[in-house]
Amino acid sequence: MLKRVTDWLEDRTGFDSVREFLKHKTVPIHSATVWYYFGGITLFLFVIQVLTGMLLLLYYRPTPGEAFESVQFIVTQVQFGWLVRSIHSWSANLMVLSALIHMFSVFFLKAYRQPRELTWLSGMVLLFLALMFGFSGYLLPWNTLAFFATKVGTDMAGVIPGVGHFVLRFLRGGEEVTGATLTRFFGFHVAVLPGLTTVLLLFHLALVQKWGMSSHQPPGTTVPTMPFFPNFVLRELVGWYGALAVLGSLAALFPWELGTKADPFAAAPRGIHPEWYFLAVFYTLKLIPSKILVFDGEVVGILVFGLGALGWMLMPFWDRRSGGEERHRLLTGLGVFVIAYLVVFSALGYWR
Amino acid sequence: MKSRWWILVAALAVPLAAQTAKNTCVECHAALDGALAKPAQLFDRDIHKKNGFSCVDCHGGDPSTEDPTKSMNRARGFVGKISRRDAPARCGRCHSDANLMHRFEPQQRVDQLAQYRTSVHGKRLAAGDTRVANCVDCHSVHDIRAVRDAESPVHPLRLPETCARCHADAEHMKGYKIPTDQFEKYRKSVHWDALAKRGDLSAPSCATCHGNHGAAPPGVASVARVCGSCHVVFENLFAKSPHRKPFDSMGLAGCVVCHSNHEIAPPTVAMVGTAPCAVCLNCHGEGDKGYQAAARMRSRIDELEGSLKRADSILRQAESSGMEVSQPLLDLGAGNENLVKAKVDLHSFDPAMVDTAVSKGLEIGQAAQRAGEKAMVERDYRRKGLALSLVTIAVTMAGLWLAVREIDRRRNHT
Numbered sequence A: 001m002l003k004r005v006t007d008w009l010e011d012r013t014g015f016d017s018v019r020e021f022l023k024h025k026t027v028p029i030h031s032a033t034v035w036y037y038f039g040g041i042t043l044f045l046f047v048i049q050v051l052t053g054m055l056l057l058l059y060y061r062p063t064p065g066e067a068f069e070s071v072q073f074i075v076t077q078v079q080f081g082w083l084v085r086s087i088h089s090w091s092a093n094l095m096v097l098s099a100l101i102h103m104f105s106v107f108f109l110k111a112y113r114q115p116r117e118l119t120w121l122s123g124m125v126l127l128f129l130a131l132m133f134g135f136s137g138y139l140l141p142w143n144t145l146a147f148f149a150t151k152v153g154t155d156m157a158g159v160i161p162g163v164g165h166f167v168l169r170f171l172r173g174g175e176e177v178t179g180a181t182l183t184r185f186f187g188f189h190v191a192v193l194p195g196l197t198t199v200l201l202l203f204h205l206a207l208v209q210k211w212g213m214s215s216h217q218p219p220g221t222t223v224p225t226m227p228f229f230p231n232f233v234l235r236e237l238v239g240w241y242g243a244l245a246v247l248g249s250l251a252a253l254f255p256w257e258l259g260t261k262a263d264p265f266a267a268a269p270r271g272i273h274p275e276w277y278f279l280a281v282f283y284t285l286k287l288i289p290s291k292i293l294v295f296d297g298e299v300v301g302i303l304v305f306g307l308g309a310l311g312w313m314l315m316p317f318w319d320r321r322s323g324g325e326e327r328h329r330l331l332t333g334l335g336v337f338v339i340a341y342l343v344v345f346s347a348l349g350y351w352r
Numbered sequence B: 001m002k003s004r005w006w007i008l009v010a011a012l013a014v015p016l017a018a019q020t021a022k023n024t025c026v027e028c029h030a031a032l033d034g035a036l037a038k039p040a041q042l043f044d045r046d047i048h049k050k051n052g053f054s055c056v057d058c059h060g061g062d063p064s065t066e067d068p069t070k071s072m073n074r075a076r077g078f079v080g081k082i083s084r085r086d087a088p089a090r091c092g093r094c095h096s097d098a099n100l101m102h103r104f105e106p107q108q109r110v111d112q113l114a115q116y117r118t119s120v121h122g123k124r125l126a127a128g129d130t131r132v133a134n135c136v137d138c139h140s141v142h143d144i145r146a147v148r149d150a151e152s153p154v155h156p157l158r159l160p161e162t163c164a165r166c167h168a169d170a171e172h173m174k175g176y177k178i179p180t181d182q183f184e185k186y187r188k189s190v191h192w193d194a195l196a197k198r199g200d201l202s203a204p205s206c207a208t209c210h211g212n213h214g215a216a217p218p219g220v221a222s223v224a225r226v227c228g229s230c231h232v233v234f235e236n237l238f239a240k241s242p243h244r245k246p247f248d249s250m251g252l253a254g255c256v257v258c259h260s261n262h263e264i265a266p267p268t269v270a271m272v273g274t275a276p277c278a279v280c281l282n283c284h285g286e287g288d289k290g291y292q293a294a295a296r297m298r299s300r301i302d303e304l305e306g307s308l309k310r311a312d313s314i315l316r317q318a319e320s321s322g323m324e325v326s327q328p329l330l331d332l333g334a335g336n337e338n339l340v341k342a343k344v345d346l347h348s349f350d351p352a353m354v355d356t357a358v359s360k361g362l363e364i365g366q367a368a369q370r371a372g373e374k375a376m377v378e379r380d381y382r383r384k385g386l387a388l389s390l391v392t393i394a395v396t397m398a399g400l401w402l403a404v405r406e407i408d409r410r411r412n413h414t
Helices: A002-013 A015-024 A033-057 A067-076 A081-108 A117-139 A144-158 A164-172 A179-211 A228-253 A276-287 A297-313 A329-351 B002-020 B024-031 B038-045 B087-095 B098-104 B112-118 B120-126 B135-139 B159-167 B182-186 B190-197 B206-210 B220-228 B232-240 B244-250 B289-320 B326-348 B351-413
Strands: A026-028 A225-227
Touching: A002 A015, A015 A228, A026 A033, A026 A228, A033 A081, A033 A179, A033 A228, A067 A081, A067 B326, A081 A117, A081 A228, A081 A276, A081 A329, A117 A144, A117 A179, A117 A276, A117 A297, A144 A164, A144 A179, A144 A276, A164 A179, A225 A228, A225 B351, A228 B351, A276 A297, A276 A329, B024 B038, B087 B098, B087 B112, B087 B135, B112 B120, B135 B159, B159 B182, B159 B206, B220 B232, B232 B244, B232 B326, B289 B326, B289 B351, B326 B351
Parallel strands: none
Antiparallel strands: A026 A225
């Protein structure tokens, strides 16, 4: 009977080919294999985001008059609402952290090189989308910190030469951060960004399957491997459980704060700063003088950051070597410098 | 049209003439030494000069001539140095003239001289005592500034020191039979803290209670009214309290009996009750009705204070553990309002009235306490849940790792 059902399914889906593919898929074993797990952990945290996000949607109301109260209701009245909200917020942050670790590990392993240029590019766009998820989601509880951080963040977008004012109005739904901004950000957060991310994520995963994982070994070297299933998958599962333990501990011991309801007429609170992953840029822009020669300092800063991010994204086209085996001291030094800059400036931005 | 031109020319010419008019008083006195030069040096800063007045407006004489026999000719109206006895009337010539004063300060009162004559200072001056204060002793002379000018000796922040120049001077006050420690005591008071430390210009200083130009000590019967000009609710409660009649009949000065006059310490609940530091014991003895009322009011307020403190403590503990308790904390604010109300109601000296506010506050405090306890139970529940989850996860991870090792071992064998 069971065989008849599986045969029927096989006739209509052709899943056998997938099973065959998985049976023969292998993962290289070397000293840096551990870094492979962070891609999977990022995926795991994204799935948690989607699931907890769906639960929050059952109660959340995206209007200035109700947003804060609905989140307050979720964390105080709804059974395990506090846990769902706290996990959603913490997993968002852990997902960005995990994605950054994944990106830098790919960078240092030179796994972006030919033929994996599109895997790198799609990953970079996914990271950008994750940051946009964070930026749009930050406003949704409509609390004081979120309100003013969004104001500062969208102000920064407003100084982009040429299109700045259009971008600012597009993001805010007007000249100021208002209920229109909240509705808009809610739309981005639950519809536009998830749609784009899902498509791009499938593309990214498909490319990973097509090209496999970079072996990080010179050509001609016999690289030891392990079967993707079950050896690698079970190891990955251990990583996911580890991430779940960290996430659960953070959510239970440090529930995400709700703060006070946003008051658009109040003065901005002291020490206001954005989410940690924007801190380095935020602090650098604060340090830049208001005028550099005849140019506006903030505009120059944003242009430099924009060009820097573009250059980083197009890395596979600067570094035209193929495979991960060939060293490139200059690029490795650049990666170390970027990490040191992000860590130091984020810390300074937080504490000063 | 022609006549309008003349008006314009006249309007421009008058101030110009005033600016360029010769003032030989200043010219000569500036060239003199010592005390005679001082008025000319100081007058530049004087508000009267800024408003277009000059020496002759007070001292008379003719400033257009350099000949002292003419410029300081008494036949030409020269007054010379104004005596202390004549100073108030001299100032009053302008300051009692509403038409004149309102050209410069539309809001300024013009009854200063009339008030001064009713004051202890004014009465003693009229009786021939020229050592008492007159206008210039407080407002200064030749460098008089507007009261709102922070450098004026009668600016709210400087007024107590100005009064103290005489009233804290034992030598000067000898013979008047009044204490000289008022300023020293005032500097220990809650009013001084508000005025000098917090810079609250509306805080009471000497003139607030004693009056300024009509300065006189408030009588025993009017002390509560003086305090009540700011502390309205307290005055009303005291007026209806059982203390009012006996205080009046014994000649006791209302608020001052418990709070003192110049050295008014920040009031605390410790002033009430039957402990040795309570002011109630100054009049009441063990067993009398007032003693029992004091004990009851104090214990009820302590009960409410303790309840609110405990609730606040547990809510803060829950908040620092990440629990969402903003609503109970907000509610607790209403409890604190009832505590304030109970302390205010103390001035009715009616335990039943205090009870009403305390009972309302206790209800709120107990509700907040329950919310705090519930939050702490929830916190512990979360932590236990986390511990259980972590153990489950750890066991699963260990099991998975053993499975991985077993699979690897089998693969290596094959």
